[in-house]
Amino acid sequence: MADEGAGERPPKGPDPTDAELHERLKSLETRLGRAKRSDEPDAPKADGSLSGSAFGRAVRLSSELVAGVLVGGGLGLGFDRLAGTKPWGLIVLLMIGFAAGVLNLVRSAGLTGSGKNGGSGSPPQS
Amino acid sequence: MADPIQQFEIKTIATLGKIGPYDIALTNSGLFMLAAVGVISLLMILGARSRAMVPGRFQSLAEVSYEFVANTVRSSAGKEGMKFFPFVFSLFMFVLVLNLFGMVPGGFTVTSHIIVTFVLALLVISTVLIYGIATHGTHFFHLFVPSGVPMFVLPVITVIEIVSFLARPVSLSMRLFANMMAGHIALKLFAGFVVTLGGLGVVGFAGAILPLGIAVAITALEFLVAFIQAYVFTILTCIYLHDALHPGH
Numbered sequence: 001m002a003d004e005g006a007g008e009r010p011p012k013g014p015d016p017t018d019a020e021l022h023e024r025l026k027s028l029e030t031r032l033g034r035a036k037r038s039d040e041p042d043a044p045k046a047d048g049s050l051s052g053s054a055f056g057r058a059v060r061l062s063s064e065l066v067a068g069v070l071v072g073g074g075l076g077l078g079f080d081r082l083a084g085t086k087p088w089g090l091i092v093l094l095m096i097g098f099a100a101g102v103l104n105l106v107r108s109a110g111l112t113g114s115g116k117n118g119g120s121g122s123p124p125q126s
Numbered sequence: 127m128a129d130p131i132q133q134f135e136i137k138t139i140a141t142l143g144k145i146g147p148y149d150i151a152l153t154n155s156g157l158f159m160l161a162a163v164g165v166i167s168l169l170m171i172l173g174a175r176s177r178a179m180v181p182g183r184f185q186s187l188a189e190v191s192y193e194f195v196a197n198t199v200r201s202s203a204g205k206e207g208m209k210f211f212p213f214v215f216s217l218f219m220f221v222l223v224l225n226l227f228g229m230v231p232g233g234f235t236v237t238s239h240i241i242v243t244f245v246l247a248l249l250v251i252s253t254v255l256i257y258g259i260a261t262h263g264t265h266f267f268h269l270f271v272p273s274g275v276p277m278f279v280l281p282v283i284t285v286i287e288i289v290s291f292l293a294r295p296v297s298l299s300m301r302l303f304a305n306m307m308a309g310h311i312a313l314k315l316f317a318g319f320v321v322t323l324g325g326l327g328v329v330g331f332a333g334a335i336l337p338l339g340i341a342v343a344i345t346a347l348e349f350l351v352a353f354i355q356a357y358v359f360t361i362l363t364c365i366y367l368h369d370a371l372h373p374g375h
Binding site: 071 | 282285286287289290292293294296297300301304305358
């Protein structure tokens, strides 16, 4: 901040005039406005924007897929035990679970245009 | 070599009573959770005490954490999401402090137990469900029925949507747990190599340099992971809360 102001200020000499002060105040206002705007986006962003690090992103995406398959398999096993339809419930629900995993994966990568899950049609961010 | 799994062992510190055949005990896990709550409360109380225009150390720490979480909530859950701010802030601070406690030598990493992270994720999902159904009623279930889908694939899509919703708490908890556990095991393994090789004399000393370097690098990475995972947990909570606020639009 200090070095930005230093360029505009004369190093020695008379006090700055009113016009100069006014000018400086204006530039400060525009800069503050810019900083505020970048801080507070109006619309919720896709969570693809949290790409803090590639590593975090990789772990996040892979766990989505694994969780989908696990939940599908678990539901399938439970359904089979209740309904006695071994092994069809497991087979069908495992596939559905895989589909759900891929859906979650694509969504959390911010690639869908479906207006849900924060994906609301925003372009993919990497 | 030291057992890399040993650090995750639950030890009973004091037994408080019994319910049926089960002991109600204070374990090292419970002790670290209490310590985390204590540290967070202390930070916030000290931070809010002076209320200075120019913040001191504790105050700026408290302010930074507030600003950070508030910005996350605003950008992911929208302005209305701020009604959940206390919940999200507590979750973030709790997970972050527990992750960082795991980095203290000799400390215990509570978040490396899937039951802990799963209960936290269940808390998030039940908040979403209860709030969503309470405010939107049956309209909340439009979350599972996307609009503009042809009739003949709608049943399949709905089932997939329901399973993908059920997968959320699992992926939320598994991510945090797997990250913390894997990181700590890797750290312990490389540190164990250093000790074992160091005991082999001059050749061992030379061989121990590489694992020592890796152990130092993993330690730095683990601090990063501790922070990132707390952040990811928070931001996904916000995104799910966004669904509860605006289902299926």
